[in-house]
Amino acid sequence: MALAVPLALTTLTGCSMTDNDSAEIPLAGTSTSRDASDAMKKVSSGLYDLIGAKGKASDSHPGVMDCSGKNTKTHFRIFHPWSFYPSAPSDLDQVMERLRTELPKHGWKIVGYGPDTSRNKNMSLTADNEQKKVSVSIVHMSKNDPPKLSLDVVSGCYKTPGGEEVERF
Template sequence: MPFALATITGCSMTDKRSDEISSAGTSTSSDASDVMEKLSSGIYDLIGVKGKASDSHPGVMDCPGKDAKTYFRIFHPWSFYPASAGDLDLAMKRLKVELPRHGWKIVEYGPDTSKNKNINLTADNSGKKAGVSIVQMSKNDPPKLSLTVVSGCYKVPDGEKVERF
Protein backbone atom coordinates (compact mmCIF):
# COMPACT_ATOMS: atom_id res chain seq x y z
CA MET A 1 0.00 0.00 0.00
CA PRO A 2 2.64 2.64 0.78
CA PHE A 3 4.14 2.23 -2.72
CA ALA A 4 0.76 2.82 -4.39
CA LEU A 5 0.20 5.94 -2.34
CA ALA A 6 3.61 7.31 -3.23
CA THR A 7 3.02 6.84 -6.94
CA ILE A 8 -0.14 8.88 -7.17
CA THR A 9 1.45 12.20 -6.43
CA GLY A 10 2.11 12.92 -10.09
CA CYS A 11 3.02 16.29 -11.52
CA SER A 12 -0.25 18.13 -10.86
CA MET A 13 -0.29 17.13 -7.21
CA THR A 14 3.02 18.82 -6.59
CA ASP A 15 3.89 22.47 -6.47
CA LYS A 16 5.91 23.19 -9.61
CA ARG A 17 8.39 25.27 -7.57
CA SER A 18 9.24 22.48 -5.15
CA ASP A 19 8.78 18.79 -4.44
CA GLU A 20 6.10 19.45 -1.83
CA ILE A 21 2.60 18.05 -2.21
CA SER A 22 0.03 20.72 -3.09
CA SER A 23 -2.05 22.33 -0.39
CA ALA A 24 -5.68 21.26 -0.41
CA GLY A 25 -6.70 24.06 1.95
CA THR A 26 -8.02 24.04 5.50
CA SER A 27 -10.41 21.36 6.73
CA THR A 28 -11.17 18.94 9.51
CA SER A 29 -10.25 15.31 8.83
CA SER A 30 -13.93 14.36 8.83
CA ASP A 31 -14.96 17.00 6.27
CA ALA A 32 -11.97 16.17 4.04
CA SER A 33 -12.91 12.49 4.27
CA ASP A 34 -16.41 13.34 2.99
CA VAL A 35 -14.86 15.20 0.04
CA MET A 36 -12.71 12.16 -0.87
CA GLU A 37 -15.73 9.84 -0.69
CA LYS A 38 -17.65 12.13 -3.07
CA LEU A 39 -14.64 12.22 -5.41
CA SER A 40 -14.48 8.41 -5.37
CA SER A 41 -18.22 8.28 -6.07
CA GLY A 42 -17.71 10.52 -9.10
CA ILE A 43 -15.01 8.18 -10.41
CA TYR A 44 -17.34 5.22 -9.83
CA ASP A 45 -19.95 6.97 -11.99
CA LEU A 46 -17.39 7.36 -14.79
CA ILE A 47 -16.76 3.60 -14.93
CA GLY A 48 -20.09 3.23 -16.73
CA VAL A 49 -20.44 -0.56 -16.52
CA LYS A 50 -22.54 -2.63 -14.16
CA GLY A 51 -20.74 -3.86 -11.11
CA LYS A 52 -20.21 -3.35 -7.41
CA ALA A 53 -17.81 -1.24 -5.37
CA SER A 54 -16.25 -2.49 -2.16
CA ASP A 55 -17.48 -0.92 1.06
CA SER A 56 -14.40 0.89 2.31
CA HIS A 57 -13.82 4.12 4.15
CA PRO A 58 -11.16 6.82 3.85
CA GLY A 59 -8.22 7.03 6.20
CA VAL A 60 -5.80 9.72 7.34
CA MET A 61 -2.09 9.84 6.62
CA ASP A 62 0.72 12.31 7.23
CA CYS A 63 1.94 14.99 4.84
CA PRO A 64 5.64 14.42 4.20
CA GLY A 65 7.79 17.06 5.90
CA LYS A 66 4.88 18.71 7.73
CA ASP A 67 3.75 18.71 11.36
CA ALA A 68 1.54 15.61 11.79
CA LYS A 69 -0.53 17.39 14.45
CA THR A 70 -1.83 20.03 12.04
CA TYR A 71 -1.36 18.67 8.48
CA PHE A 72 -2.81 15.54 6.92
CA ARG A 73 -3.87 13.83 3.72
CA ILE A 74 -6.89 11.64 3.10
CA PHE A 75 -6.65 8.36 1.20
CA HIS A 76 -9.60 6.28 0.05
CA PRO A 77 -8.81 2.77 -1.22
CA TRP A 78 -11.63 0.81 -2.84
CA SER A 79 -12.26 -1.83 -5.48
CA PHE A 80 -14.68 -2.19 -8.38
CA TYR A 81 -15.93 -5.63 -9.38
CA PRO A 82 -17.70 -5.69 -12.77
CA ALA A 83 -20.87 -7.78 -13.05
CA SER A 84 -19.20 -9.58 -15.96
CA ALA A 85 -15.46 -10.30 -16.04
CA GLY A 86 -15.51 -9.32 -19.71
CA ASP A 87 -16.46 -5.76 -18.73
CA LEU A 88 -13.20 -5.14 -16.85
CA ASP A 89 -11.34 -3.97 -19.99
CA LEU A 90 -14.28 -1.74 -20.93
CA ALA A 91 -14.33 -0.19 -17.43
CA MET A 92 -10.62 0.71 -17.64
CA LYS A 93 -10.94 2.05 -21.19
CA ARG A 94 -13.89 4.23 -20.12
CA LEU A 95 -11.86 5.65 -17.24
CA LYS A 96 -8.95 6.43 -19.58
CA VAL A 97 -11.34 8.44 -21.78
CA GLU A 98 -13.68 9.93 -19.16
CA LEU A 99 -11.23 11.04 -16.46
CA PRO A 100 -9.61 13.72 -18.69
CA ARG A 101 -13.09 14.96 -19.66
CA HIS A 102 -13.74 15.60 -15.96
CA GLY A 103 -10.63 17.52 -14.99
CA TRP A 104 -8.16 14.67 -14.48
CA LYS A 105 -4.77 14.58 -16.18
CA ILE A 106 -3.42 11.10 -16.86
CA VAL A 107 0.23 11.05 -15.82
CA GLU A 108 0.86 7.32 -16.24
CA TYR A 109 -0.82 4.54 -18.19
CA GLY A 110 0.41 1.07 -19.06
CA PRO A 111 1.35 -2.37 -17.76
CA ASP A 112 3.34 -2.77 -14.57
CA THR A 113 6.34 -5.06 -14.14
CA SER A 114 4.45 -7.83 -12.30
CA LYS A 115 4.09 -11.25 -13.91
CA ASN A 116 0.40 -10.41 -14.48
CA LYS A 117 1.28 -7.17 -16.33
CA ASN A 118 -1.56 -5.32 -14.58
CA ILE A 119 -2.58 -2.12 -16.36
CA ASN A 120 -1.94 0.96 -14.19
CA LEU A 121 -3.56 4.36 -14.64
CA THR A 122 -2.46 7.31 -12.51
CA ALA A 123 -4.24 10.64 -12.83
CA ASP A 124 -4.18 13.97 -11.02
CA ASN A 125 -6.88 16.59 -10.66
CA SER A 126 -5.27 19.93 -9.82
CA GLY A 127 -8.69 21.57 -9.34
CA LYS A 128 -9.71 19.00 -6.73
CA LYS A 129 -6.16 18.74 -5.31
CA ALA A 130 -6.30 14.96 -5.55
CA GLY A 131 -4.77 12.03 -7.37
CA VAL A 132 -6.01 8.55 -8.20
CA SER A 133 -4.18 5.30 -8.84
CA ILE A 134 -6.13 2.58 -10.65
CA VAL A 135 -4.84 -0.95 -11.20
CA GLN A 136 -6.67 -3.34 -13.53
CA MET A 137 -6.30 -6.77 -11.96
CA SER A 138 -7.59 -9.07 -14.70
CA LYS A 139 -6.06 -12.24 -13.28
CA ASN A 140 -7.59 -11.81 -9.81
CA ASP A 141 -10.46 -14.08 -8.82
CA PRO A 142 -12.73 -12.21 -9.17
CA PRO A 143 -11.23 -9.66 -11.60
CA LYS A 144 -11.32 -6.10 -10.31
CA LEU A 145 -10.12 -2.53 -10.53
CA SER A 146 -8.21 -1.49 -7.42
CA LEU A 147 -8.46 2.28 -6.84
CA THR A 148 -6.86 4.64 -4.34
CA VAL A 149 -7.83 8.30 -4.24
CA VAL A 150 -5.48 10.60 -2.28
CA SER A 151 -5.85 14.28 -1.39
CA GLY A 152 -3.28 17.02 -1.25
CA CYS A 153 -2.19 18.27 2.19
CA TYR A 154 -4.87 19.79 4.38
CA LYS A 155 -4.26 21.99 7.41
CA VAL A 156 -6.68 21.67 10.30
CA PRO A 157 -8.45 24.85 11.43
CA ASP A 158 -6.69 26.82 14.17
CA GLY A 159 -7.17 25.26 17.60
CA GLU A 160 -8.01 21.79 16.20
CA LYS A 161 -6.00 18.59 15.86
CA VAL A 162 -5.88 16.00 13.11
CA GLU A 163 -8.36 13.19 13.75
CA ARG A 164 -6.92 9.77 12.91
CA PHE A 165 -9.15 7.07 11.47
Protein backbone atom coordinates (compact mmCIF):
# COMPACT_ATOMS: atom_id res chain seq x y z
CA MET A 1 0.00 0.00 0.00
CA ALA A 2 2.81 2.41 0.86
CA LEU A 3 4.18 2.10 -2.68
CA ALA A 4 0.78 2.33 -4.35
CA VAL A 5 -0.12 5.70 -2.84
CA PRO A 6 2.86 7.69 -4.21
CA LEU A 7 2.35 6.08 -7.62
CA ALA A 8 -1.32 7.00 -7.68
CA LEU A 9 -0.62 10.50 -6.43
CA THR A 10 1.97 10.95 -9.15
CA THR A 11 -0.55 10.01 -11.81
CA LEU A 12 -3.41 12.00 -10.29
CA THR A 13 -2.12 15.49 -10.88
CA GLY A 14 -5.40 16.75 -12.16
CA CYS A 15 -4.82 15.51 -15.70
CA SER A 16 -7.94 17.15 -17.07
CA MET A 17 -8.84 19.34 -14.15
CA THR A 18 -7.44 22.49 -15.74
CA ASP A 19 -8.70 24.39 -18.75
CA ASN A 20 -5.37 24.36 -20.58
CA ASP A 21 -4.64 20.60 -20.71
CA SER A 22 -1.41 21.08 -18.75
CA ALA A 23 -0.30 18.86 -15.88
CA GLU A 24 -0.78 21.80 -13.52
CA ILE A 25 -2.58 20.91 -10.31
CA PRO A 26 -5.82 22.91 -10.09
CA LEU A 27 -6.52 25.22 -7.18
CA ALA A 28 -9.27 23.78 -4.98
CA GLY A 29 -9.89 26.94 -2.94
CA THR A 30 -9.15 28.09 0.59
CA SER A 31 -9.58 25.67 3.48
CA THR A 32 -8.08 24.29 6.64
CA SER A 33 -6.58 20.81 6.43
CA ARG A 34 -9.34 19.41 8.66
CA ASP A 35 -12.18 20.90 6.63
CA ALA A 36 -10.61 19.71 3.37
CA SER A 37 -10.18 16.25 4.89
CA ASP A 38 -13.87 16.20 5.86
CA ALA A 39 -14.79 17.18 2.29
CA MET A 40 -12.61 14.34 0.97
CA LYS A 41 -14.41 11.87 3.25
CA LYS A 42 -17.70 13.00 1.66
CA VAL A 43 -16.28 12.46 -1.83
CA SER A 44 -15.12 8.96 -0.87
CA SER A 45 -18.52 8.24 0.68
CA GLY A 46 -20.21 9.29 -2.57
CA LEU A 47 -17.92 6.94 -4.50
CA TYR A 48 -18.78 4.13 -2.07
CA ASP A 49 -22.48 4.78 -2.72
CA LEU A 50 -21.89 4.58 -6.50
CA ILE A 51 -20.22 1.18 -6.14
CA GLY A 52 -23.70 -0.19 -5.51
CA ALA A 53 -22.67 -3.64 -4.26
CA LYS A 54 -22.61 -5.25 -0.85
CA GLY A 55 -19.20 -5.34 0.74
CA LYS A 56 -16.86 -3.57 3.11
CA ALA A 57 -14.58 -0.57 2.79
CA SER A 58 -11.17 -0.47 4.43
CA ASP A 59 -10.82 1.72 7.48
CA SER A 60 -8.46 4.40 6.21
CA HIS A 61 -8.33 8.15 6.73
CA PRO A 62 -7.34 11.06 4.50
CA GLY A 63 -3.88 12.52 4.77
CA VAL A 64 -2.14 15.76 3.86
CA MET A 65 0.55 16.13 1.21
CA ASP A 66 2.46 19.02 -0.36
CA CYS A 67 1.45 20.93 -3.46
CA SER A 68 4.35 20.73 -5.88
CA GLY A 69 6.01 24.12 -6.31
CA LYS A 70 3.91 25.82 -3.60
CA ASN A 71 4.72 27.03 -0.08
CA THR A 72 4.47 23.95 2.15
CA LYS A 73 3.27 26.04 5.11
CA THR A 74 0.26 27.48 3.32
CA HIS A 75 -0.62 25.07 0.48
CA PHE A 76 -1.59 21.40 0.61
CA ARG A 77 -3.49 18.58 -1.05
CA ILE A 78 -5.60 15.86 0.54
CA PHE A 79 -5.28 12.20 -0.42
CA HIS A 80 -7.49 9.32 0.65
CA PRO A 81 -6.49 5.78 -0.35
CA TRP A 82 -9.01 3.08 0.48
CA SER A 83 -10.20 -0.31 -0.71
CA PHE A 84 -13.55 -1.97 -1.30
CA TYR A 85 -13.95 -5.69 -0.66
CA PRO A 86 -17.18 -7.06 -2.19
CA SER A 87 -19.26 -9.71 -0.45
CA ALA A 88 -19.16 -11.64 -3.73
CA PRO A 89 -15.84 -11.22 -5.62
CA SER A 90 -17.67 -11.96 -8.87
CA ASP A 91 -19.44 -8.58 -8.44
CA LEU A 92 -16.26 -6.59 -9.20
CA ASP A 93 -16.63 -6.72 -13.00
CA GLN A 94 -20.17 -5.32 -12.71
CA VAL A 95 -19.01 -2.70 -10.21
CA MET A 96 -16.32 -1.40 -12.58
CA GLU A 97 -18.85 -1.18 -15.42
CA ARG A 98 -21.34 0.55 -13.11
CA LEU A 99 -18.71 3.11 -12.08
CA ARG A 100 -17.74 3.72 -15.71
CA THR A 101 -21.36 4.54 -16.59
CA GLU A 102 -22.48 6.23 -13.34
CA LEU A 103 -19.53 8.51 -12.56
CA PRO A 104 -20.23 10.85 -15.52
CA LYS A 105 -23.84 11.20 -14.33
CA HIS A 106 -22.49 12.55 -11.02
CA GLY A 107 -20.09 15.21 -12.29
CA TRP A 108 -17.05 13.03 -13.04
CA LYS A 109 -15.20 12.94 -16.35
CA ILE A 110 -13.57 9.61 -17.22
CA VAL A 111 -10.03 10.42 -18.38
CA GLY A 112 -8.70 6.87 -18.48
CA TYR A 113 -10.18 3.37 -18.67
CA GLY A 114 -8.55 0.09 -19.54
CA PRO A 115 -5.97 -2.42 -18.39
CA ASP A 116 -3.04 -1.01 -16.44
CA THR A 117 0.61 -1.81 -17.13
CA SER A 118 0.99 -4.28 -14.27
CA ARG A 119 1.77 -7.93 -14.82
CA ASN A 120 -1.88 -8.72 -13.91
CA LYS A 121 -3.26 -6.16 -16.41
CA ASN A 122 -5.74 -4.91 -13.79
CA MET A 123 -8.68 -2.92 -15.12
CA SER A 124 -8.16 0.72 -14.16
CA LEU A 125 -10.41 3.78 -14.25
CA THR A 126 -9.30 7.38 -13.69
CA ALA A 127 -11.81 10.21 -13.37
CA ASP A 128 -11.75 13.91 -12.53
CA ASN A 129 -14.45 16.00 -10.90
CA GLU A 130 -13.99 19.59 -12.06
CA GLN A 131 -16.50 21.04 -9.61
CA LYS A 132 -14.96 19.39 -6.55
CA LYS A 133 -11.36 19.62 -7.87
CA VAL A 134 -10.79 15.94 -7.10
CA SER A 135 -9.42 12.98 -9.05
CA VAL A 136 -9.89 9.28 -8.41
CA SER A 137 -7.97 6.26 -9.63
CA ILE A 138 -9.84 2.96 -9.24
CA VAL A 139 -8.08 -0.34 -9.87
CA HIS A 140 -9.94 -3.66 -10.08
CA MET A 141 -7.52 -6.07 -8.42
CA SER A 142 -9.20 -9.36 -9.29
CA LYS A 143 -6.12 -11.50 -8.64
CA ASN A 144 -5.61 -10.26 -5.08
CA ASP A 145 -6.61 -12.51 -2.23
CA PRO A 146 -9.22 -11.32 -1.50
CA PRO A 147 -10.18 -9.51 -4.72
CA LYS A 148 -10.82 -5.79 -4.25
CA LEU A 149 -11.12 -2.35 -5.72
CA SER A 150 -8.28 -0.04 -4.78
CA LEU A 151 -9.32 3.62 -4.77
CA ASP A 152 -6.94 6.58 -4.54
CA VAL A 153 -8.75 9.91 -4.22
CA VAL A 154 -6.71 13.14 -4.34
CA SER A 155 -7.67 16.81 -4.24
CA GLY A 156 -6.45 19.84 -6.05
CA CYS A 157 -4.24 22.33 -4.21
CA TYR A 158 -5.75 24.17 -1.24
CA LYS A 159 -4.49 27.39 0.35
CA THR A 160 -4.91 27.86 4.08
CA PRO A 161 -6.96 30.82 5.35
CA GLY A 162 -4.92 33.94 6.13
CA GLY A 163 -2.53 33.55 9.03
CA GLU A 164 -3.01 29.77 9.34
CA GLU A 165 -0.56 27.02 8.47
CA VAL A 166 -1.11 23.53 7.10
CA GLU A 167 -1.91 20.95 9.76
CA ARG A 168 -0.31 17.62 8.83
CA PHE A 169 -1.88 14.25 9.62
